Amino acid sequence: MTGKIFFLAIIKDKNIYTSSAVNSKSNFDKIIILINNFLRKNKISLNEIDEIYVNRGPGSFAGIRNALSIVKGIHLAKNIDYFCFSFSDFSKENENKLSNWKELPNLCKKYKIKKNLINPIY
Numbered sequence: 402m403t404g405k406i407f408f409l410a411i412i413k414d415k416n417i418y419t420s421s422a423v424n425s426k427s428n429f430d431k432i433i434i435l436i437n438n439f440l441r442k443n444k445i446s447l448n449e450i451d452e453i454y455v456n457r458g459p460g461s462f463a464g465i466r467n468a469l470s471i472v473k474g475i476h477l478a479k480n481i482d483y484f485c486f487s488f489s490d491f492s493k494e495n496e497n498k499l500s501n502w503k504e505l506p507n508l509c510k511k512y513k514i515k516k517n518l519i520n521p522i523y
Contacts, residue, residue, distance in 0.1 A: 407432070409439050410502045411450070417502055418443045424464065432471060447479050454505050457485040482516050484509045 411418045420439045440447065455472045458465050472483045491499060491508050498504050508514075 407435070409436065411439075411443060411445055412503055412506070413445065413449070418445070419502070432467065436471075447475065447481070450479075450481055452506065453481055453483040454509065455483060455485050457487050459487070459489075476517070484514050484516055486514050490514060 405424055406421050407424045408421045409419065418439075420435070420442075422435060453472050453475065455468055457469070469485070472485075475481055476483050486505070486509055488499060490512050494508065498508070
């Protein structure tokens with residue numbers, strides 16, 4: 402929720418599932434509903450998720466804070482590791498690699514993005 406679009410993606414096996422919505426101030430009130438609907442639509446349970454990757458900005462303070470709060474809540478409830486990244490962390494990569502969501506876990510490993518560490522960019 403750092404930009405104009407609220408975006409969700411799940412990478413499972415060789416499939417990628419995505420959903421997006423226009424970001425608005427009311428999204429925080431409905432973000433959990435959007436996540437639950439996304440999981441239900443794709444027949445995926447939180448119990449099947451091993452890692453969460455969240456964009457830490459740049460963006461609005463409230464949007465980043467809300468997204469990180471939700472991810473930390475999921476981490477506490479389900480013990481799912483999370484990684485907070487910014488696309489500026491991958492500035493040496495070409496645009497094609499950055500637009501391929503399946504590459505995100507590899508990029509975080511390559512650039513040593515630390516697990517469960519948050520350094521928001523407002």
